[in-house]
Amino acid sequence: MNTPVIGVLALQGDVREHLIALAAADAVARPVRRPEELAEVDGLVIPGGESTTISKLADLFGLAEPLRERIRNGMPVYGSCAGLIMLADKILDPRSGQETFGGIDMIVRRNAFGRQNESFEATVEVSGIGGVEGVFIRAPWVESVGAAAEVLAEHDGHIVAVRQGGALATSFHPELTGDHRVHELFVEMVREKHPAGSR
Numbered sequence: 001m002n003t004p005v006i007g008v009l010a011l012q013g014d015v016r017e018h019l020i021a022l023a024a025a026d027a028v029a030r031p032v033r034r035p036e037e038l039a040e041v042d043g044l045v046i047p048g049g050e051s052t053t054i055s056k057l058a059d060l061f062g063l064a065e066p067l068r069e070r071i072r073n074g075m076p077v078y079g080s081c082a083g084l085i086m087l088a089d090k091i092l093d094p095r096s097g098q099e100t101f102g103g104i105d106m107i108v109r110r111n112a113f114g115r116q117n118e119s120f121e122a123t124v125e126v127s128g129i130g131g132v133e134g135v136f137i138r139a140p141w142v143e144s145v146g147a148a149a150e151v152l153a154e155h156d157g158h159i160v161a162v163r164q165g166g167a168l169a170t171s172f173h174p175e176l177t178g179d180h181r182v183h184e185l186f187v188e189m190v191r192e193k194h195p196a197g198s199r
């Protein structure tokens with residue numbers, strides 16, 4: 001069986017937890033900080049953290065454009081929380097100058113579930129997976145999706161997981177729970193894109 005090499009965008013956020021979850025889901029996981037490192041991975045995870053900071057640092061490290069291009073060319077990508085924001089084609093309430101990488105035809109609202117002290121855990125029914133314990137920390141929700149995007153989960157009437165082709169996004173952090181099924185789904189998406197020997 002082929003083992004995909006999956007990067008975790010390591011500019012800011014909970015990089016380590018994603019590296020651990022990916023390794024547990026049978027991928028080779030590596031931090032990505034430079035364009036040369038991005039060029040060597042089969043797929044990429046964009047972690048939770050602060051989307052405004054990730055956006056600024058991606059520009060500074062010369063990663064924003066190469067990353068947009070790889071996403072446009074179909075590289076599988078998974079974003080959790082701030083990572084979901086980075087994958088949205090549009091932010092409803094961006095901080096001034098805040099840019100995303102895009103990839104999913106959706107509009108997101110930042111901090112929609114409340115502030116840090118309103119963080120919570122909830123069981124979320126994710127289609128194709130089942131009940132997943134999600135950790136929501138200043139979590140965004142998805143206001144609306146375009147025709148190409150598939151809603152995978154809702155919480156309290158709000159969209160919290162979306163897939164569009166090779167791009168997957170969740171409002172919550174599955175990497176903090178020790179349950180690796182969302183990462184397994186993503187590793188499977190990367191495998192489908194890169195069958196054995198295709199690299």
Ligand SMILES: NC(=O)CC[C@H](N)C(=O)O
Pocket residue numbers: 047048049050051052080081082083085110111137138139140
């Ligand atoms: N836990 C998180 O990733 C929080 C995301 C944060 N609210 C943002 O706008 O980026």
